[in-house]
Structures are given as structure tokens and as C-alpha cells.
Amino acid sequence: MDTGSAAAHPSRAEIEDFLFHEAALLDDWQLEAWLKLLTEDAVYYVPPNDKPDSDHRDTLFTIADDITRLKERVIRIMDPNCHAEQPHSRTRRMISNVRITGIEGDLIRVAANFVCYRYRRFERMREYVGSYRYVLKRMGNDLRIKERRVLLDAQELGSLGSVSFIL
Amino acid sequence: MDKRDRRNAAFIIDDPDNKRFLLNREVLVSEDILRREQAAIFAKCWIYVGHASELKAPNDFVTRRVARRPVIFCRDGQGEIRCLLNTCRHRGAIVCTARAGNARRFNCVYHGWSYGNDGKLLGVPGDEAYAASFQKSEYGLTAPPRFESYRDFWFLNFDAEAQPLKDYLGRATDYIDLVIEQSPSGRMQIIAGTQEYDVAANWKLMVENSVDDYHLPSTHSTWLNYMKNSGVNVTPTKEAGMLLPSKGLAIDLGNGNFTTDNVNFRGRPVAKWIPIYGEDAKPEIDAIRKELVQRLGPARAARVADTNRNLVIFPNLVINDGSSVTVRTFYPDGAGKMHVTAWALGPQEESETARARRLDAFLTFYGPGGFATPDDVEALELVQQGLANWQDVPWSEMSRGMGKDSDFLNSDEHHLRIFWRHWNRLMEGG
Numbered sequence: 001m002d003t004g005s006a007a008a009h010p011s012r013a014e015i016e017d018f019l020f021h022e023a024a025l026l027d028d029w030q031l032e033a034w035l036k037l038l039t040e041d042a043v044y045y046v047p048p049n050d051k052p053d054s055d056h057r058d059t060l061f062t063i064a065d066d067i068t069r070l071k072e073r074v075i076r077i078m079d080p081n082c083h084a085e086q087p088h089s090r091t092r093r094m095i096s097n098v099r100i101t102g103i104e105g106d107l108i109r110v111a112a113n114f115v116c117y118r119y120r121r122f123e124r125m126r127e128y129v130g131s132y133r134y135v136l137k138r139m140g141n142d143l144r145i146k147e148r149r150v151l152l153d154a155q156e157l158g159s160l161g162s163v164s165f166i167l
Numbered sequence: 168m169d170k171r172d173r174r175n176a177a178f179i180i181d182d183p184d185n186k187r188f189l190l191n192r193e194v195l196v197s198e199d200i201l202r203r204e205q206a207a208i209f210a211k212c213w214i215y216v217g218h219a220s221e222l223k224a225p226n227d228f229v230t231r232r233v234a235r236r237p238v239i240f241c242r243d244g245q246g247e248i249r250c251l252l253n254t255c256r257h258r259g260a261i262v263c264t265a266r267a268g269n270a271r272r273f274n275c276v277y278h279g280w281s282y283g284n285d286g287k288l289l290g291v292p293g294d295e296a297y298a299a300s301f302q303k304s305e306y307g308l309t310a311p312p313r314f315e316s317y318r319d320f321w322f323l324n325f326d327a328e329a330q331p332l333k334d335y336l337g338r339a340t341d342y343i344d345l346v347i348e349q350s351p352s353g354r355m356q357i358i359a360g361t362q363e364y365d366v367a368a369n370w371k372l373m374v375e376n377s378v379d380d381y382h383l384p385s386t387h388s389t390w391l392n393y394m395k396n397s398g399v400n401v402t403p404t405k406e407a408g409m410l411l412p413s414k415g416l417a418i419d420l421g422n423g424n425f426t427t428d429n430v431n432f433r434g435r436p437v438a439k440w441i442p443i444y445g446e447d448a449k450p451e452i453d454a455i456r457k458e459l460v461q462r463l464g465p466a467r468a469a470r471v472a473d474t475n476r477n478l479v480i481f482p483n484l485v486i487n488d489g490s491s492v493t494v495r496t497f498y499p500d501g502a503g504k505m506h507v508t509a510w511a512l513g514p515q516e517e518s519e520t521a522r523a524r525r526l527d528a529f530l531t532f533y534g535p536g537g538f539a540t541p542d543d544v545e546a547l548e549l550v551q552q553g554l555a556n557w558q559d560v561p562w563s564e565m566s567r568g569m570g571k572d573s574d575f576l577n578s579d580e581h582h583l584r585i586f587w588r589h590w591n592r593l594m595e596g597g
Contacts, residue, residue: 046536047360048360048361048362049361049363050266050267050360050361051359051360051361054359054360056523056526056527057519057522057523057526058358058359058519058522058523058526059358059359059360059526060358060359060360060361060362060510060511060526060529060534061360061526061530061536062362062534062535062536063530063536064526064527064530069531072393072396072397072538073538075389075392075393075396076389076390076392076393076538079388079389079392081388081389082389082542083386083542083545083546084541084542084544084545085541155266156361156363157362157363157364157535158363158364158365158506158507159365161364161365161535161544162364162535162536162540162541162544162545163535163536163541164535164536164541164542
């Protein structure tokens with residue numbers, strides 16, 4: 001297979017398959033498998049609701065993880081003593097409007113809409129609505145996540161509670 | 168609610184002879200008590216509004232709710248900082264709907280009354296229809312009776328007779344100063360980006376939680392584990408009663424204000440390196456510490472750099488100077504729910520790299536995506552759920568460390584008792 005040409009022309013279907021697979025791993029709490037989808041320099045950002053277009057180096061984010069902290073985050077939330085996720089949230093995410101927004105060498109920029117419904121214990125349902133922004137990296141026949149940015153549409157996070165799961 | 172049932176029930180049982188302190192759980196669940204708190208506490212105490220650094224230029228404003236009231240916190244055209252109650256004097260609508268911005272005027276969308284950012288009523292459409300007795304000068308936006316600041320921290324008070332803010336803060340100013348001394352120029356700033364989270368728990372539980380180091384090993388074992396994995400020593404010291412890696416005290420500052428005062432073990436952006444910051448951060452941390460020593464002398468520099476503190480300004484301002492500095496305030500929305508707002512605070516002249524490190528350190532612990540705060544939220548919500556049993560299990564036990572001769576530890580409940588005694592005094596009318 002000519003990976004160069006595949007990188008140059010990824011199909012939306014291929015990207016969608018990848019995002020749907022990732023969503024299934026997250027919703028199923030297969031977080032060790034999910035980590036394998038990441039590059040060794042992956043980053044994960046949830047900007048603050050009042051400054052969605054900002055930089056984590058000069059603005060207080062909700063989450064700004066490098067790969068080291070992401071791995072620690074997975075250790076933490078899989079630990080039975082992570083009280084906020086014990087029992088685990090039940091999440092179900094719907095991903096749509098997937099768009100390839102740019103290609104630079106082996107990097108593919110992707111935007112997608114999402115709704116993530118979250119139930120926990122007997123609490124009311126919480127509904128996270130927003131946009132995923134990915135930088136994916138072509139590695140052979142596979143795709144990997146180099147950057148994962150979650151932009152929330154809610155004006156404020158308050159009523160949605162803690163982001164103690166992987167959003 | 169049956170008033171007879173609790174007619175004679177005290178809010179607290181404070182029994183030094185038997186070294187016993189009990190809290191009546193009704194104070195955490197009762198809507199009637201919440202209404203009384205609005206009058207006895209939120210309308211009597213100094214309540215944090217905002218930090219001067221949020222209003223950089225003339226005509227800058229932010230809107231927020233303070234003590235449940237929508238207010239405009241703004242800098243007028245002359246540069247003076249003001250607080251205006253965000254309600255039209257005509258029929259009541261909010262006159263400023265944006266969260267933040269820069270505006271000379273605030274216009275009511277309903278009938279078009281418009282106000283200057285000094286509060287003056289400037290425009291009333293069709294004002295010739297009013298009688299001569301109608302004077303625009305009487306209908307400016309209302310300011311709270313008192314509005315004062317200490318070193319850029321602005322507070323309002325709805326009690327015109329309240330003691331001056333500086334006196335109210337009392338010895339707490341020493342600890343505010345200690346936080347501000349991280350800045351070479353003595354100017355701190357609120358950093359962009361707001362964290363907000365609701366907690367389904369009574370607001371007073373957040374006061375307790377913000378200073379209670381007793382809960383750290385059990386609630387935050389995953390955070391301690393993360394610290395350990397990153398190379399920080401988290402083994403408790405051998406001293407009797409110690410649960411934490413370093414010694415910390417609980418200190419009464421008067422007027423219901425109090426703080427923890429801890430020997431740092433968790434790293435500090437100013438200025439104690441831990442491996443999480445990365446090897447390449449070492450020279451800058453060393454330089455920051457050197458500047459502290461030059462400016463403040465070695466003893467005070469060590470105080471700034473090697474100790475941390477969680478400070479409560481009664482009733483609802485918390486400055487946590489720990490893994491990073493957070494300014495946190497919260498207000499009740501019903502007896503069983505609160506809104507929390509938190510900001511990061513840092514030296515105004517901080518370098519880009521130091522600022523990035525400060526924000527990164529913040530997220531290791533604090534906030535709705537942090538490695539600790541979500542577990543605090545969980546703990547407080549579990550408390551509130553359990554409190555539904557208050558009529559059958561009416562008292563909470565809060566006597567840890569009571570009657571000690573030596574210093575009170577941060578893991579004792581001395582500082583929680585300070586809060587509740589002061590709260591009780593105000594609720595009982597003085």
C-alpha cells in the first residue's frame with residue numbers, strides 16, 4: 001500500500017471509523033487500549049468554557065495533559081480510590097459532522113461534533129455538547145492521535161460537574 | 168418543617184471540659200437556616216467581588232453573581248474601580264448581559280434607560296413625559312453600601328455600619344501579603360480562564376473541605392500516588408498524629424478567618440522544584456528563589472517559597488497557595504447546592520515559561536479536571552446525601568485535636584471549629 005498517498009488522501013470514512021473506534025473504547029472504559037491510539041507525544045486539552053480559543057500556556061484550562069500526565073490520568077481514574085469515578089460514569093458519545101480540515105505531511109486535522117451523555121449512580125443525566133479537534137498522525141496503515149482538543153459549547157461548566165472521565 | 172422539633176436545638180455543642188465539639192446537621196440541610204444566613208452572614212460580612220487585575224483598562228467590566236446578587240465589577244472612564252448592582256432602576260432588568268468587555272455605558276434593553284459606568288443614569292427615552300419631581304440623579308445604578316479593597320482584592324458589604332475591610336481581615340492580611348510576595352513588584356494578577364463547578368452540597372462544606380488536611384490521605388490517595396510516581400516523597404512523617412509528609416498547622420486569624428500553614432512537600436512554582444516541572448525548569452526556579460532571597464532576605468524568602476497555606480476569609484473566599492495559587496469563591500443555591508468559581512493567580516511580571524509552569528501545576532490538583540478536586544466534590548456530595556438522615560442522626564463530630572496543649576495541626580479540626588464558632592455567633596445575633 002502506498003501510505004504516502006493514503007496520508008495525502010484519507011477518506012472521511014477512514015477517519016470516522018477511527019473516531020468511532022476511539023469513542024467505543026472510551027465509552028467501554030478500555031483506557032489501556034485507548035492509550036495505544038496515542039502518539040508518544042500526544043496532548044489532550046479541554047479549554048475553559050469562557051476562553052475556548054486560548055492557549056494552555058497563558059490561560060487556565062480545565063485539562064491540559066501531556067502524554068505523561070495522560071498516562072497518570074488513566075492510572076488515577078482506573079484506581080478504585082478515584083472516588084469521583086467510582087463507580088465509573090456511564091457515557092455514550094455520538095460523533096457526527098466529521099470533517100478533514102487540513103493535511104500537512106503525515107498530519108491530518110479533523111473536526112467533529114459530539115454529544116457525550118453521562119450517567120453516574122442515580123444522578124440526573126449530564127449532556128456534554130461540543131466539538132472535537134484532532135491532529136491525527138499517519139503511521140503506516142494506522143492512525144494515531146497526536147492532539148485531542150475538546151471544545152465545550154456550554155457557557156459554563158458548572159452544571160455539568162467534574163470532568164473526571166476522559167471527555 | 169416543624170419548628171417545635173428544633174426550637175431548643177443548638178447549632179453547635181462546644182464543650183471544652185469534655186473536649187467535645189458537635190455540629191447540628193440541620194444547619195447543612197435547612198432552607199430556613201439558609202434564609203437566615205442571607206441576613207446574618209451574607210448581608211453582614213465582607214464578600215469577595217473580584218481582583219483589580221481583571222479590569223486592566225478604563226471602561227473594562229466583568230459581570231458575576233456575588234452573594235447571589237448579579238453585579239457589575241468595572242473600572243469607570245476615570246479609572247476608578249466600582250461595583251454596581253446589575254438591575255435597572257426602572258423595572259429591574261439586568262442592564263449588562265455580557266460576561267466581560269469594555270463599555271462606557273450599560274443600556275437596558277427593555278425601555279432603553281442607559282447608565283454610565285460610574286452608575287449615573289444618563290438617558291431615559293421620552294423623559295419629557297415625567298413630572299418635574301422625577302430626577303435622573305436619583306436613579307443611578309445602586310452601589311452596595313460599602314466597597315473596599317486590600318491590595319487589589321475587592322470586597323463589598325451590604326451593611327453600611329460594617330467595620331472597615333482592613334480591620335475585618337485583621338491578621339489574615341499577613342497571609343495575603345505572603346501570597347503577594349511571590350511577585351517582585353508586589354502585583355499579582357488573575358490569569359485568564361475561569362473554572363466553574365457546581366457541587367450538590369451545602370456551601371459551608373466547601374469552607375471545611377478547603378482547609379481540612381485530615382481528608383488528604385483518604386480522599387486524595389490517587390493524587391498522592393501521582394505525586395509519588397513523579398518522584399515526590401509522600402511518606403507521612405513519623406511524628407505522632409501526623410498523616411501527611413510534612414508538618415502543617417491550623418491558625419486562627421480572628422473574625423472567623425483562619426489558615427493552614429504548612430511546610431511544603433508538593434512543589435511550588437515560586438520556588439521549589441519538583442520533577443513534574445522538568446529538568447529544564449531548574450535554572451528558572453533557582454533564579455526565582457534567588458530574587459526572593461535578595462528582595463526579602465533568606466528567612467522571609469523561605470517562608471514564601473517553602474511553606475504553603477489554605478486561607479479562608481470568612482465566609483466564602485478561599486485562597487489556596489498550594490500546588491499553585493487559586494482564588495476560589497462559592498455561594499449557595501439552595502441549602503443543598505453551591506456554585507464554585509475558581510481562578511489562578513500569579514505574579515504580573517511572570518515569564519511565559521514560569522506562567523505556563525504555574526498553570527500546569529494548578530491542573531495537577533485543582534479544578535473539575537484536576538487530580539484532586541473531583542474527589543472533593545464527590546466527598547461533599549456524599550456528605551450531603553448522608554445528611555438526609557439528619558433528623559435521626561443529628562450531630563456531626565468535630566472534636567479532633569480539641570484541648571491540645573501544643574500547636575494545632577492542619578489535620579486537626581481546630582480551624583473548622585473556628586469557622587463554626589464564628590458562624591454560630593453571627594447566626595445567634597452577634
